[in-house]
Amino acid sequence: MKLAIVTAFPPSKVTLNEYGYHLAKHFAQNSEIEELILITDYTQEKKQIDFEAPNCKITVKDSWSFNSYKNIFSIYKSLKTSKPDAILFNLQFMKFGDKKIPAALGLFLPLIFRIKKIPTIVLLHNILETVDLGNAGFTENKILQKVFNTIGSILTRVILQADTVALTIGKYVEVVKQKYKAQNVIQIPHGSFETPPEPNFDLPAGSKKIMTFGKFGTYKKVEILIEAVEKLRKKTNQELEIVIAGTDSPNTPGYLDTVKQKYKRVKNLTFTGYVAEEDVPIIFGESAVVVFPYTSTTGSSGVLHQAGSYGKAVVMPNLGDLALLVEEEGYTGEFFIPGNVDSLANSLECIVEDEAYRKRIGATNYKAACSLPMEKITQMYLNEFKKIEGKKLGFKYANIG
Incomplete structure (x- = not known):
């Protein structure tokens, strides 16, 4: 053909x-x-x-x-x-x-x-x-x-x-x-874009990376993630790094530059910019958890499927297409109330403080990714x-x- x-x-x-x-x-x-x-x-x-x-x-x-x-x-x-x-x-x-x-x-x-x-x-x-x-x-x-x-x-x-x-x-x-x-x-x-061999669910030595991936500024807002991790740092002894991987949405040019300026005093906050295809496995592989700081959804989530491919735990709002994917395709994660910093911080705490739980979520998501x-x-x-x-x-x- x-x-x-x-x-x-x-x-x-x-x-x-x-x-x-x-x-x-x-x-x-x-x-x-x-x-x-x-x-x-x-x-x-x-x-x-x-x-x-x-x-x-x-x-x-x-x-x-x-x-x-x-x-x-x-x-x-x-x-x-x-x-x-x-x-x-x-x-x-x-x-x-x-x-x-x-x-x-x-x-x-x-x-x-x-x-x-x-x-x-x-x-x-x-x-x-x-x-x-x-x-x-x-x-x-x-x-x-x-x-x-x-x-x-x-x-x-x-x-x-x-x-x-x-x-x-x-x-x-x-x-x-x-x-x-x-x-x-x-x-x-x-x-699922790629189905690598079953990953090693252990993390690299050093700080735990809390990562979000996508095009930001419309219904994907990273302020809630930064503020939730700041709260979590005060509650736990965990060494945490925030990784914001991706670019502005075409509808909100300059959004991430504004966020950088607003949170310039926050420690261990990394903005990667555009992530080339060959670097995607690295950025997912190094992450402890992938976060979806969404207030709405507009379609099936490629990022959730990628997180599953690399055996990652996820934290997401229980709404729209994300909820449907959990129901239809077998993904799982910790859920938070959209737009609520305290709710997101609590959900993150459940994962970063419990290694066995983090690994179980990652394994479930990997299994879901392998099915499709x-x-x-x-x-x-x-x-x-x-x-x-x-x-x-x-x-x-x-x-x-």
Whole structure:
């Protein structure tokens, strides 16, 4: 099969670039894929193709830019000239921009290529029906929230014109089927990026690193983590280090610089900036616990799946998609009240003061991650493409008869 994937891709800073990397890696290593065409966003540095794919040709076509009004045309041109057998779109609603028109235009592409009879699947990482627009940083204005929801419903109907829409959480599938009466919606779980050999659950010597990972500033706020660890330092004899790994959300440029300035007197506080793919195992491996300082959620958590892959204990709010993943996929952790510093400090204390408990959580999360490796997920997409192709061929032969 000659498969095209429309996605952001490292070293891009656009959302879902890490997921695009791991999709590409595991598709390229699947014997059914003869050529993989990556329709990616423009980056100054070369794309990070650092994985083995001995039997698969990989073609990279830089074709779009965040917030460009031309994306729909440039992506269309790249796909048309590539002549793929099938197309997978790795999407969320703000994938092509945080301005309304560029963001919306890109979402029409799956419809266009379905009309052109090319099997098309959209992997949609979030649905607006489950997003708290205020907490997620979109808008606090109730009237604007209604406008966003109306636009989101229209765009969801557009996306549903693809052959298949894959959602990562079962609850999403229920909501979309019920609201839109859609029959082409399936669940394909997020999956775990890597499944290393069972980790050593012991920690490196020295301070215990409490780490958070992501793009911060909207519904991911690190102040609560810093203040919770400061409280914990006064309560325990533990030597604790705070590691904030990642960058600003595109919607809140300058956020982390403001936090650095505000907490410059806090000891053992590290801001790593962007974490390259090859450094991800190191930063997770050195961590005692991974924290999710969220006030809302907007999709299945890649960070939770990564934490599971490396056998890490986690502390998270019991809300939204994180709660659903715990229920559906078997992850576990300590839970805290969103936005409550004391609650987060207490949850962290339970883990950093009890080594056996920390290891049990890590082992449970590793087991959950192993149940859904990325090679299994990519095979699920290939099986769905075969079903789509079979339906198209059956329709064609029915017409001939």
